[in-house]
Amino acid sequence: MEIYTFDARNIIVWNVIKSSFEMNPVEMHKEIIDAFEQTKEQLKKTGVSYDKFKNVLVPNKDKHEACFIFDSQRTVNSVSYGTEIFNHILPEIMKIQNAAVFYGDILCGHSRDVQIRMCTEFYNKINRTDRINFQHSRQYFAVYVNNLSARNIQIIDKSLENCVSYVGFADLTFSCFLKDVVASCIGQGFIKIGNKIFVSTPFDDIDNGHGYIPFDCDQYPVDIFGVEDIYFGSFLSYKIQRRYVDSDNEDQFWGLNAVTTTPTILAGYDIEIEDNKYDYLMQKKGGSLSITGLNAMTKNELIKVLKSQINTNYIFNISFSKEFDCLKFATLVEIYCGKIRRKYLAAFQVKKEKKTLRLISMY
Numbered sequence: 579m580e581i582y583t584f585d586a587r588n589i590i591v592w593n594v595i596k597s598s599f600e601m602n603p604v605e606m607h608k609e610i611i612d613a614f615e616q617t618k619e620q621l622k623k624t625g626v627s628y629d630k631f632k633n634v635l636v637p638n639k640d641k642h643e644a645c646f647i648f649d650s651q652r653t654v655n656s657v658s659y660g661t662e663i664f665n666h667i668l669p670e671i672m673k674i675q676n677a678a679v680f681y682g683d684i685l686c687g688h689s690r691d692v693q694i695r696m697c698t699e700f701y702n703k704i705n706r707t708d709r710i711n712f713q714h715s716r717q718y719f720a721v722y723v724n725n726l727s728a729r730n731i732q733i734i735d736k737s738l739e740n741c742v743s744y745v746g747f748a749d750l751t752f753s754c755f756l757k758d759v760v761a762s763c764i765g766q767g768f769i770k771i772g773n774k775i776f777v778s779t780p781f782d783d784i785d786n787g788h789g790y791i792p793f794d795c796d797q798y799p800v801d802i803f804g805v806e807d808i809y810f811g812s813f814l815s816y817k818i819q820r821r822y823v824d825s826d827n828e829d830q831f832w833g834l835n836a837v838t839t840t841p842t843i844l845a846g847y848d849i850e851i852e853d854n855k856y857d858y859l860m861q862k863k864g865g866s867l868s869i870t871g872l873n874a875m876t877k878n879e880l881i882k883v884l885k886s887q888i889n890t891n892y893i894f895n896i897s898f899s900k901e902f903d904c905l906k907f908a909t910l911v912e913i914y915c916g917k918i919r920r921k922y923l924a925a926f927q928v929k930k931e932k933k934t935l936r937l938i939s940m941y
Contacts, residue, residue, distance in 0.1 A: 579837050580897035581614065582628075582635040585815040586832035587892075588765070591808055593828075604839040610812075614836070617809040624803045626771050628813075634676050634725055634769055635816055636894045637910050639921040642726045642751045643818070645760055646734060647704060648719045649711065650683070652743040659743070663719055664793045666741040670734045671723065672798045676771050678816035680722035682764035684715045699756040705735065706746030718745065720764055724816055752919050753819060753912060761820035767791065769814060770800075778811060779804025817892050819910070830893055834928070837898040838905055842930050844888065849881045849926075850934040856880070863941055866922075870915040884924065887911045888935065895925070905930075906938065 586592050596606055618628045646667060653659035660681065671679060686692055697712040704710060723734075731747060738744040750757040768777045768791055777789035789804030805814060827843045834841035856877045859867065867873040872880060888909065895908040905928040910921050926935040 579611075580895060581813065581833075581836050582632050582896075583813070583815065583817060583892075583894045584610075584833040584836045584896065585812055585817055585829075587817060587826060587829040588815065589808070589811040592812070592832055603835055603841055607835055607837075607839045610832075610836045613809055614813060617805065617813045620805050620809060621776075624774060624776070624801075626774055626776075630676075630771050631769065631814060634678050634771065635814065636908075637819070637921075638725060639910060639923050641724070642728055642731060642749060643722070643724045644726055644731045644734075645748045645750050645756070646721045646723070646738065647684075647700075647745045647748065648721070648741075648743045649709075649717055649745050650719050650743065651717050660719060661793060663721070663741075663743060666738060666744065667721055667734065668793055668795070668798075670737050671721075671770070672795075672800065673733075674723070674726070674730060674770065677723050677725045678766055678769050680720075680760075680764045680766050680818070682720065684718045684720050684759065685763045686715050686759045688714075695755060696759065699754070699759075700745075703748040703750075703754065703756050704746040705748070709745045715759075719743075720760055722750070722760055722764060722818065724818075750818075752921075753821070757818065758820040761818035766815055768802075769816075773800050775800050775802045776805055776810070776814065777802060778807045781806055781808075819891060822891070826892075833893050833896050833907070834905065837896050840930065842928065844893075844928070844935065846933065847888070847928075848932075848934045849884045849888070850929070850932075850936045851877055851881055851884075852936070853877070855937060859940060866920075866941060870913040870918060870920050872913065872922075883913070884911065884937070888926075911940070 595601065595609060621628055648663045650659040653662050655662050686696060693714060696715045700710050700712055701707050731749065735747050748756055768775050777791055779789050783804060789802040791802060795802065827845050831841050831843050860873060864873040891909045893907040893909050898905045906925060908923060908925040911924050913920050913922065922940055924940045925938040927938055929936055
C-alpha cells in the first residue's frame with residue numbers, strides 16, 4: 579500500500595478520534611485505511627483515480643511553486659476582493675493541467691519585528707518591488723500554486739500586468755521566511771486535475787457529488803466535484819513546506835500510521851548508507867550531486883547532511899509491504915552551495931529495531 583501524502587498538520591480530527599475513543603495505533607490504522615478507501619471510492623465516481631493526483635500531492639524537485647500577491651486595498655470591491663482578484667488570475671490557472679491552488683489573506687504576527695521582517699521579505703522575494711506599498715501584511719491576498727514550470731509563472735505574471743491590485747509574484751520553490759508564513763496562514767482552495775476541479779465539501783452536501791468554489795467558472799470547460807472534507811483534508815492536501823517544529827513529529831507519526839500498525843517518530847533516527855549504495859551514488863549520480871558539491875563528500879559527511887535535513891521536510895510516498903515487512907517514505911532534501919540551490923529526492927527504509935533510516939535512493 580502507498581499513500582502519497584497524509585496531512586495531520588492541518589487536520590486535527592485524527593487526534594480528536596484517538597483521544598476521544600482512546601484508540602491505539604492498530605485501531606487508528608484501521609480508521610485511517612477505511613477513510614482512505616472511502617476517498618478512493620469518492621474519486622472513482624468522478625472518473626479520476628487516486629494515482630492521477632500524485633504529481634500534485636508529491637513535491638516535484640523539477641517544478642516550481644509560486645505565490646502571486648495582490649493588494650486588497652487597491653481592489654474596487656473592498657468586501658469581496660477575493661472574488662475580484664480571482665477573476666483576474668483564474669483564466670491562466672485554468673490553463674494549467676494539474677495543480678493545487680491555495681488562497682487567502684497573509685495573516686501573521688502583529689508585532690513590529692514580524693511586520694518589519696515581512697516587509698523586508700516582500701522587497702527581497704517579490705519580482706515587482708515598484709508595486710509594493712507595504713503597511714501591514716494583512717492588506718495582501720495571496721494565491722499560491724504548485725507544480726508550475728518557470729514558463730507558467732512568467733505567463734501568469736504577464737497576464738496580470740494590467741491588474742491594479744496585482745503586486746507581483748514570489749518564487750517560493752525553496753524555503754524562506756515568506757514561505758513559512760504563507761504555509762501557515764492560507765489554506766488549499768482546490769486541486770485541478772485536467773478539466774476537473776476537486777474541492778473540500780461538508781458531509782451534508784456530498785450526496786450529489788458536485789462541489790462549489792466561490793468564483794465564476796461557468797465560462798471554463800471544467801467540472802467541479804466535492805470530496806468529503808475529512809477525506810480531502812487528510813489525503814488530498816498538498817503540504818506547503820515550512821520550517822519544521824516539534825509538533826510536526828506527530829504529523830510524521832500519523833503519516834506512518836496511515837500505512838502500518840506500528841508507527842514511530844523519526845526524530846533521533848540515524849542515517850544508514852551502505853557502502854555499495856554510496857559507491858553507486860558517487861559513480862552513477864555524481865553529475866547531479868556535483869552541482870552542490872555532494873559528490874566530494876565522504877560517506878560520513880553525506881550522512882551528516884542528510885541527518886540535518888530529515889526533520890526539516892515532510893514525508894510523502896509512504897508505503898508498507900507486509901510481505902517484506904518494509905516501511906518506506908520519501909522526502910525532499912534542500913542543499914545550498916553558495917548561490918546554487920537544488921532539491922534532491924531521497925527515499926528511505928525505516929528500520930525501527932535499529933532506529934535507523936536506510937537510504938534507498940537519492941537523485
